[in-house]
Amino acid sequence: MTKLILLVEDDENDVFLLTRALKKAGIENSLQVADDGRQALDYVEGCGRFSNRAEFPLPYLVLLDLKLPQVKGLDVLKRIRELAGRSLIVVVLSASSNETDIAEAYRLGANAYLCKPANFEGLVEMVRAINDFWLKFNLSYGVNNSPAPTADGAL
């Protein structure tokens, strides 16, 4: 089983383009999408329409937009850390390099903070980097820990 990615993003264009970019970069991990902060928390907590863990397993990596309806991205991050501690990798994907956001994200325990690239090539380059670092080389710990990386790329 590949490491599951949970994308928390309300902009359907961004969801579409990121999905495309993952495909283009040859990253075949399964992807779940939560399109607002409430959904994201439901998913992580396994409640509401995400209560079936067989269908919606805990993600290995969360790609988290900050500006979200219902529950704000930073509040999602805070709740995730309360629920799952540091075992879940959370990479913030924001549209801005606003310093207050960056500082707050790291204070709340984000693993990384990335600024959404404006063009598609940049997006492909970025998801490749995410895959290489967080899914391939980086070692996590906790419930979702997986075997050491193999030479053939995406796990």
Next chain:
Amino acid sequence: MEPHLNLLLVDDQRENLVALESLLAFPDYKLTSVTSAREAMIALLKTEFALIVLDVEMPEMNGIELARAIKERQKTRDVPIIFLSAHHDAEGDILSGYGAGAVDYVTKPLNAAILRSKVAVFAELYRKNRELKVANSALQSEIAERKLVEAALQEANQLKSERTAELNEMVQELEAFSYSIAHDMRAPLRAMQGFSHILREEHASQLDAEGSEYLRRIDSAATRLDRLIQDVLSYTKILRAPAPMQPLDLDHLARDIIATYPDWQPPRADVFIEGTLPVVIGNEAFLTQCLSNLVGNAVKFQPKGNHPRVRIWAEPRDTEVRVWVEDNGIGIHSKNHGRIFGLFEQVNAPSEYDGTGVGLTIVRKAVERMSGQYGFESNLGEGSRFWLQLKRAAS
């Protein structure tokens, strides 16, 4: 010189008055002599007296009765009286009713020395009172003035805090505005760029040359808008970001900046620093932005096919240093000299030279916030020399 002291002498006997006048003939006493209680009252209405010397035994209204009348009047109540009395013992009790200080008596026959010294005591008392009154009124007006100043100050403070609140609100709005630009306005742009890319990559076969060209234009317009947004964000950042000042090794900073840009390296361009640039007092982020914008312009605004040559050097000026960035580019027509530091001002068409009209505005604002100066020399077709001037760090 001090003003005279007015003394009122009251006695029904002319010869007694003459004797009193000669006894009290001093330059600082101005004597008024009257022979009846009635005249005395009139004199008291006209003039303010420091002291009254009053004979007790007079026809019609005697001295004691006159004194009572004087003491009843608000205006004359505090004027001291020296009674001239023949019967020492009889008057003692009456006089004590007036209270200490305000009244005294001298027995007849007059002892010149005693009368003079008693008059002198009252005169001195009056003088002191007068000085005190002057000092008091000066004090009063000073207090009034201070109150005025205080009120004005309070008003100014009130105005200041209102203005500060207004400014804070503006800063917050600006912050919210740039946050919204960064987040909400860039999202549709990402979609435009992303989808036009996918269209070009995956549906190219269904497009003819014209269609592809239109697509390219959409893409380049979106890219341009994104650049514009980023530049405006940089500008608002320069406006509001804190700018701590510190000594900066300009030489190190400039060489590092130049090394980061592939377009500024040979064979594409020659950007060189003459000598060693000094250590200046500035803000690193601001100065980095200034230098990269100036050198970026120098390399960019070149005639077609020209090889950009940019020379950077420092010119010491007293405690400051002027840093020059000189290019061999297209130069600036004198009619445009007033415009180039303005926001969104572009002398050249964007189709000719890619730009947003924000770069030099950022330089201007950043230099201003570092308490420096900026300027340039240029003529059309003769290249440009931009400069910025900052304080040198003490070596």
